[in-house]
Amino acid sequence: MTTVLAQGGNAPLGSARVVVEVAAPERLDVSGLLLTAAGKVRSDADFVFFNAPQGPGVTHRPAAGGGPDAIAVDTAAVPGEITRIVVTASLDDRRATFAGTEPTATVRDADTGRELFTFTPPRLSRETALVVVEVYRRGAEWKVRAVGQGYANGLAGIATDFGVAVEDAAPADTTADAATGSSPAAPPVPAAPPAPAAPPTAPPRPSAAPQGPATPPPMPSGSPAVGKITLDKGRVNLVKGGSVSLEKAGRPFLASVRMGLGWEPAGRGRNIDLDASVIAFDAQRAKIDTAWFMKLSVFNGAIAHSGDNLTGKGGGDDEAITVHLGGLPPEVCGLVFVVNSFSGQKFTDIKNAYCRLVDAATEEELVRFDLAQSEPHTGVAMCKLVRQFSGEWVMTALGEYVDAKTARSMVKPAAAML
Structure with missing residues (x-):
């Protein structure tokens, strides 16, 4: 019974x-x-x-x-x-x-x-x-x-x-009002916090290039200064180490972008559970925040994660991260997009991994980077977006593998790639 x-x-x-x-x-x-x-x-x-x-x-x-x-x-x-x-x-x-x-x-x-x-x-x-x-x-x-x-x-x-080291999780006193049993073993339930501010759907495009921080961010290796590649001629295909400025006709071109990341299982019938994340850094390469599958929104929605894909199957992007460039705090100077295998599967178990930058307003694909080689590691830094002192954003293809199962473990190597 x-x-x-x-x-x-x-x-x-x-x-x-x-x-x-x-x-x-x-x-x-x-x-x-x-x-x-x-x-x-x-x-x-x-x-x-x-x-x-x-x-x-x-x-x-x-x-x-x-x-x-x-x-x-x-x-x-x-x-x-x-x-x-x-x-x-x-x-x-x-x-x-x-x-x-x-x-x-x-x-x-x-x-x-x-x-x-x-x-x-x-x-x-x-x-x-x-x-x-x-x-x-x-x-x-x-x-x-x-x-x-x-x-x-x-x-x-x-x-x-309960003591799990969740990356940048909200303080544990933000439980809702639901009551627990009267047993002393049940944890107490503090008052619920005020509702967070709604994330912006698309921050307005600034009338001029955003003011850079007092200390300029580090210029990424391979970032074009003379004869730089821009978006003037349309979509750009990058190779590892290649960079493109998100400018058109000499002016900032985008207000909001979406970084789509995708992969496929290398073997038939196997699920591949990878996690895409983005780590935000300041001009001194210090981490400010991370958006990942357990923290889908940071900077009041200026960065928004699409959520976790558990299999890697299906067409299109497996996970996507939208960035409203105009809504980012001025201290954010670098964004590194990473993919990790929390369960320990190696990247030799996947194929056709890529990242692509899409204009979030028009859905036009602007930049694409296909990861040419797989290596037996559990993490990879796919690409980075770096804000120059002028306010210009530059995307660089990385494709650097790391033994790291979580975004937290990627912070130090990602900082070194800025």
């Missing part, structure tokens, strides 16, 4: 191996975090999700065959210092909220498939991510608790709250 849990309710787990399924009318990303008695992960390896599906005693199971995303827990294999596993859900559409799409968690016996518990949180509103349930240790016994704690800042907010 299935037990229906109310928010804050708990019960003995009754099975050593369980699967926690989370389903909703909209597509979800489900994750699990292994926490110590301090309420924190031991390291980022205790964050189990679609890009890192294996943890000690905890496994992410992607949606398949009509079944939802799930987290499997083998309590006998969970390390002794781990006291609880929290199961989270975030919406695949990171612009949406859980209002009207409350998820239902179903806990099943992993060996028999028998339904043990279900839980649906009370009506939600502006939450974009939830701690749905937790499987926790009480002495020698394992139990399950219905939590239903909402966060207004997505999966990054949850991950940060």
